[in-house]
Amino acid sequence: MTARYLLADSLVMARRNLAHVRQIPEKLLDVTLQPLMFVLLFAYVFGGVIAIPDGSYREYLIAGVLVQSLSFGIMGPATAIATDLGEGVVDRFRTLPMSRAAYLCGHVLAELAASALGITILLGAGLIVGWGIHSDVPHAIAGIGLILLLSFSMVWLGTLLGLVVRSPDSAQGMVFLIVFPMTFLASTFVPLDGLTPLLRGLASWNPVSTLAAAIRELFGNPIGMPAEPAWPLLHAVPIAVGWALLVLALSIPLAIRRFRTRTTG
């Protein structure tokens, strides 16, 4: 009965989320302006003192900022969901004859659109400062595919977070507390060999390093591989895909279940 309307209803929901962005454009700052600032900061301020063994720093930098930006992409969906649940508007949707899955689907669609916009802006900025894709076409396509897969998994992870926390503010706080250190204690901005042995060990196993290495590898950018690379860095692409699929396999069913219990009394 309601499955027939899944697509149409999801699009109505997605349009609603995008209308919110029109009202509060600041919502997009974390996926648009913030990565640009990191590009400028590291390319022009810190970049001069960071040496990459196998290429230029700017070629190295972009994949790092991209992974950081994707990770902060948890914040948007988390605050959007937490805000909706704090008001009665989700109850309104649940009394309408719309498809039951449409609310979450529409939300994910809108967040993916926001994320795609952020990725495009970032890669565009990368091209301007001297980054480029140096691999063949299949690898380049695989790289774009991996980025989209990661974006998808971060949106779902953020959705789950938004369903678990009590308020939009606590979602924001938690993302900052976890994502901020994780994206710096990694090969995001500096090559791993520049770190002390203890930090290098942590950073080598940090999934953020793996994701950055996978994107660098697929785009033919310098990887900054340490002299004695840890296991995840040697198999970065399959492990990155594995991480993304693992996050999806956990967060989709958990988010759906959590959504049901939060909205049915």
Place this chain on the structure above:
Amino acid sequence: MVYDNDVRSTNSAGVYAEGLGKRFGELWALRNVHLMAPAGTVLGLLGHNGAGKTTALRILTTLATPTEGRATVAGHDVVADGAQVRERIGVAGQAATVDGLLTARANLEMVGRLYHLSRNDARRRARELLERLELAGDADRLVKTYSGGMRRRLDLAACLVASPPVLFLDEPTTGLDPYSRNQLWELLKDHIRGGATVVLTTQYLEEADRLADEIVVLDHGKVAARGTPSELKARIGGERIVVTMSRRDELARAHGALDPFLEAPAVEEPEPPRLIAPVRPGTRLVEIVRALDAAGLEAIDVQRREVTLDDVFLMITASSRAAAASEAA
């Protein structure tokens, strides 16, 4: 429990509930509640905060599942057949609200689309309702900038978008000033007399009286009383005169002195010592003062007021106590 299939099939647009119960942990928010709103009638659920009104409404609108009992809305079971129910209902009030970050027009068009009206129909319907609920001038403002009264009107519009045969209004005027309340009552009257079946919850006796054909009084999750407004008013009387005495032992004599004016026994409250007396219509304060004077009593204060929900509960509990006492005797 016998389920009345005949009623269900002949009143396919009505709302029926049988033995409805909802438990949260140890607490029964609702217990053994029977409701009946045949097609085209208005049922008022009257009660204080926490009486179970919203819980009942959440079950009937498929937002919550009952722990026990069953209910049908427009001929469909609310648990087994939720999707069918949702196609036939409109919900307004605190149980379902509007999106503050959209304009009023965008809200109504979105709701229309989610009822699966075509784009043009959704647009036309939104325009129509904005006109009728006097929101046309503010249609393109964000709803978060709306006053309480405007927001309630928009809520009401949202539940009317698809002209559903059954409407649920959860405390439609709570928190509004008297002017906005009156204005909303007039609007509600217009719309609910259009033939829809309506279940509305309220804390205001006056609201139930003005809008409902049948009133169910809920108290601590249970039905405390039910009847038409005139039946209930006959039981609880039209207005109250409150007589405050200086000493508690004067209450009984004062009660006796007022007897000729009473519709039903007055409620005696010990602290401060006072009588809450349901008086016959047309009783004047001066008659009360004279009667007390003739009995040699001096009241500290005598004043008239409208019946409140509290009076209903006082009356109901007083009469059930009296019934229990006479049974025991």
